[in-house]
Amino acid sequence: MSTQDKRIREFAYQIWESEGKPEGQEARHWEMASKLAEAEALAPKKAPKATGSKTPASKPAAGAKTLNGKAAEPKAKTTKAKPAAAASVIAPGEKAAEKKPRAPRKPPAA
Structure with a gap:
């Protein structure tokens, strides 16, 4: 089997x-x-994310700012918080928690 x-x-x-x-x-x-397997095979492969820098520290990139002859440290990336809706995703096969019905409003007193 292939x-x-x-x-x-x-x-x-x-x-x-x-x-x-x-x-x-x-x-x-x-x-x-x-069809899914075919689409997966045709999809471009993403390269794994590297943990370190690919450029050597001795050679700053073109246009990089230098301080006392040394390459400046790149700014740390900030991560964005996930939207609240992402926390409420329900896995397939699981049932959503049923919400309790709200009590009817009382008419305003006259």
Whole structure:
């Protein structure tokens, strides 16, 4: 079995599980999985993020600011906080917590 077939099998299984393990949907799940695997194979590969700088410290980049003949330290990147909606994502197969209905409003006193 090729790696592509293994990847399609993994995708098909994930689809089957996410739909609640229905019977008789194998062909549809396999077709969906093969399309996903093909798209994954055609997608450009992202290079892993490097932890250190790729440029040597002795040679500052063109246009880099120098201080006493040494390359200036790059500013630290600030990370943005995730939006509140990202915390409320529900995984497939899990049920959302049901909200309690609000009590009806009382009419204003006259």
